[in-house]
Amino acid sequence: xxxxxxxxxxxxxxxxxxxxxxxxLMQNLLQPLxxxxxxxRVLTASGMMRLxxxxxxxxxxxxxxxxxxxxxxxxxxxxxxxxxTKEIEDxxxxxxxxxxxxxxxxxxxxxxxxxxGLVVIPAAWLLIGSGVQLNIDNIGLFALICFLxxxxxxSGGLTLGCSIGQTQVxxxxxxxxxxxxxxGCAYYSWHSLGAVSKVLQYAxxxxxxxxxxxxxxxxxxxxxxxMPPMAVVGALIVLDALLLVAGLKKFRQKTIG
Amino acid sequence: MAIGIRIENLRKVxxxxxxxxxxxxxxxxxxxxxxxKDKSKKKFEVVALDGVSFEIRGGExxxxxxxxxxxxxxxxxxxxTRTQPTDGRAFIGEYNVWQQQVEAKRLIGVVPxxxxxxxxxxxxxxxxFHGAYFGMSGKERARRSDELLERFKLTERADDNxxxxxxxxMQRISIARAMMHDPEVLFLDEPSAGLDPQTRxxxxxxxxxYNRLDKTIVLTTHxxxxxxxxxxxxxxxxxxxxxxxxxxxxxKSSIPGGYLLRLKFDRAPGELADDLRQLPGVTExxxxxxxxxxxxxxxxxxxxxxxxxxxxxHGLELRDVHISEPSLETLFLHHTGRSLRD
Numbered sequence: 001x002x003x004x005x006x007x008x009x010x011x012x013x014x015x016x017x018x019x020x021x022x023x024x025l026m027q028n029l030l031q032p033l034x035x036x037x038x039x040x041r042v043l044t045a046s047g048m049m050r051l052x053x054x055x056x057x058x059x060x061x062x063x064x065x066x067x068x069x070x071x072x073x074x075x076x077x078x079x080x081x082x083x084x085t086k087e088i089e090d091x092x093x094x095x096x097x098x099x100x101x102x103x104x105x106x107x108x109x110x111x112x113x114x115x116x117g118l119v120v121i122p123a124a125w126l127l128i129g130s131g132v133q134l135n136i137d138n139i140g141l142f143a144l145i146c147f148l149x150x151x152x153x154x155s156g157g158l159t160l161g162c163s164i165g166q167t168q169v170x171x172x173x174x175x176x177x178x179x180x181x182x183x184g185c186a187y188y189s190w191h192s193l194g195a196v197s198k199v200l201q202y203a204x205x206x207x208x209x210x211x212x213x214x215x216x217x218x219x220x221x222x223x224x225x226x227m228p229p230m231a232v233v234g235a236l237i238v239l240d241a242l243l244l245v246a247g248l249k250k251f252r253q254k255t256i257g
Numbered sequence: 258m259a260i261g262i263r264i265e266n267l268r269k270v271x272x273x274x275x276x277x278x279x280x281x282x283x284x285x286x287x288x289x290x291x292x293x294k295d296k297s298k299k300k301f302e303v304v305a306l307d308g309v310s311f312e313i314r315g316g317e318x319x320x321x322x323x324x325x326x327x328x329x330x331x332x333x334x335x336x337x338t339r340t341q342p343t344d345g346r347a348f349i350g351e352y353n354v355w356q357q358q359v360e361a362k363r364l365i366g367v368v369p370x371x372x373x374x375x376x377x378x379x380x381x382x383x384x385x386f387h388g389a390y391f392g393m394s395g396k397e398r399a400r401r402s403d404e405l406l407e408r409f410k411l412t413e414r415a416d417d418n419x420x421x422x423x424x425x426x427m428q429r430i431s432i433a434r435a436m437m438h439d440p441e442v443l444f445l446d447e448p449s450a451g452l453d454p455q456t457r458x459x460x461x462x463x464x465x466x467y468n469r470l471d472k473t474i475v476l477t478t479h480x481x482x483x484x485x486x487x488x489x490x491x492x493x494x495x496x497x498x499x500x501x502x503x504x505x506x507x508x509k510s511s512i513p514g515g516y517l518l519r520l521k522f523d524r525a526p527g528e529l530a531d532d533l534r535q536l537p538g539v540t541e542x543x544x545x546x547x548x549x550x551x552x553x554x555x556x557x558x559x560x561x562x563x564x565x566x567x568x569x570x571h572g573l574e575l576r577d578v579h580i581s582e583p584s585l586e587t588l589f590l591h592h593t594g595r596s597l598r599d
Contacts, residue, residue: 002359008389015386016377077377086373090383090434093337094390095363257331257340 005096006104012091013108017073028069028116032061033123039187040128054132055224058124059216060186063149065120067184067209070113070153071160071177074105078161079169082254092255102158102251106244109154114146134220141229142219148236149212155240156208158247162254184209189217191225208243211235259315259471260350260364260441262336267345269306269331269497305331307497308345313475313490315350318468320488321477322585328497329477330370333446336475337367349442363391366440370447372427374419380430381406381415384437391438405433408463424451432460436467443467445476449483461487481585493589500592508588517587518552518560521577522568526550529571536563548576553591557582 017024040057043049081088091101125132136142164172183204185193190210193201204210215232217224306328313319321329334340336347338358347354352361375383381402388398406412409429414422419430428451435443445464449457464487468474478484484491485505493501493508501508509515520526526533530544533552538560544550554560557580568575581587 002392004392005390008386008392011389012375012378012386015382019377080376085371085376086369087375089339089367089369089373090375090387091390092339093362093365093367095359095392096390097359257334 001100002096005094006100009091009094009101009104010108013104014111016077017108017112024069024073024112025116025119028072029065029119029123032065032068032120033127035187036061036124037127040124044131045129051131052224054128055221056189056217057187058121058128058132058134059220060184060188060213061124062117062120062220063209063212063216064181064184064186066113066117066146066149067153067156067180067212068177069116070109070150071157073112074109074154074157075161075172076169078105078158079164079166082162083166088255098255099248099252102248106151106154106158106247109157110147110150113150113153117146117150132221133223135222136220137222138219141233142216144233145212145215145219145229145236148233148240149215151240152208152212152236152243155243155247159243159250162247162250180207180209183207185213189225190214190227205235208236208239211239260473261315262313262319262347262349262442262473262475264312264332264336264347265310265345267306267309267332267335267347268343269304269328269335269340270343271301271303271305273301305497306335306342309494309497309499310345311492311499311502313473315473316468316471317489318464318474318476318487320484320491321475321494322479322481322484322491322589323477323494324479327494329494330446331497332494333367333444333475333477337365337444338362364441366435366438366443368428368432368435368443368445368448370450372424372431374427374431374434376418376420379416379418380411380422383419383430383434387434387437393438401437401439405436409433410459425453425456428452429456429460432463440472442473442475445474447477447479449478449480457483481589484585491585493585493592495589495593501588505585509585512553512588512591515582515587516554516557517581517590518554518557518564519577519579519581520550520552520564520568520575522548522550523574523576524548526573527571529567529573532567532571533564536560536567551590 036057039049040054044051044053078088092098160172160176184207185204186209190201190204193204211227211232214227215229215236218226218229218232309328309332321332323329331340335342336349336354338354338361341355349361349364352364354361375386378386384402384405385398388401393401406415409432411426411430411433414426419427422430428448432445432448449460452460464474464476476487488505490504491502491508492499501511503511525546525548526544530542530550533539533542533550538555539552540555541553542550552560552564561578564578565575
């Protein structure tokens, strides 16, 4: 393993990300923050939602931001770089085993996901106004869950980025990302889905965002009903491993002629 | 010491269309066709290389010459770790390219057929980051990138994003990038495609200059003059097989006669071919049922008179005459019966 090369590639991704910082932040944060304002402020202040809904919403918004930025940070550049122009080839020809390039992409995506997630907490807090009670009792568990969420989102980004072509990006958003966000227990707790339909409640368990939302709920606002954190950690580890293996495999297929 | 290259019995069979041609690159939202229609379809299989072997001495300029689709780029792809061979082995120096990729990658610089530049960066950044991938120090990178930008006449536009570059400029920066880490072996896949004559000459000069530093250079081309002007040794490849190999001079002198006269008539030459064989200086005549004949001879123009008389004597009409001097083009024609551009 050649750390110099690995680090140089991280620097390259960092350089490009810094240059695109503003559009990237808008892309990843604007929509969740607007939703936060409408659901967390407008609907609660007007009395259409109960005030403690704010506590349920904040971790969900954070989960969405992390997952979206992790997926996009890896998948979008990768889709462009794997087109027929083969932009990625200059890095595949660098003196490092090819799979480390995929790992580098994941690490860069995780950093972006973590930054987006941590930016959302103060931003959303300001937008929602008073009434959110954050109780981070176990900072270690919170950090672990953030790490696992960042890992599955950027591994998922790697898998998606190596699986679809440039013409299908729009479809990716409407067929993969949109349902994932809506059925990701971000705007409601998993527990409350039981009141709608037991089948639906168990069906959404295939959606990784559910564990992100519930995991953050359990560590940020433990006073609301949430999934047991250990079950969340277990599920996230399994999902991380699956997506990581799938992503690396797809990357290899895509980059070797 | 200059690094040599050896390939042994390379075979490459593509069993799937190239990724850019495959629908959605293996994952599709539109339903794949299925059912009997699909099953009756023949399995995709293209033999790109069929048992290719050759050796390139360290420090020489070696050319792979052949028409489009002959297997040149596949050979380069295998030698540069980008393509997995179906069979056979390739060595850069002492390293088996497929098994010791990292070591092999350290020794090589690659200029692809189509510029694969990092479009998120400027020209200078492309060189600087490329140097960083190869572990060069900051100071060394800055010095070398300035030098290369100057050499390739890109200094003025060095801080522009390469997206705004013209085709020729993109080609120049990708050559500069390949030379950035001072590789022992430089691969250039059709380097002068799309370059204007001036830039082409600049490129030739740079290639010769780099070669003088005892670097090995491998280039593919379908331009005869380029191979002739640059290469010390050549392999001519067609349909995935090497059809001739050696120094350009030796190769050219191996053509019977050297001159090639291509004649076209109003009908098939028939017995005329036998008479043409009797003409002075003619070493070989190729003719079949088509209204044409290829004559290999040790002279060109002086044969036209006798040919015209013979044609007249047989009652045929001469429609076209083309004389080629001894060249790699005629060599290719001799071996394949086709022109390189066909």
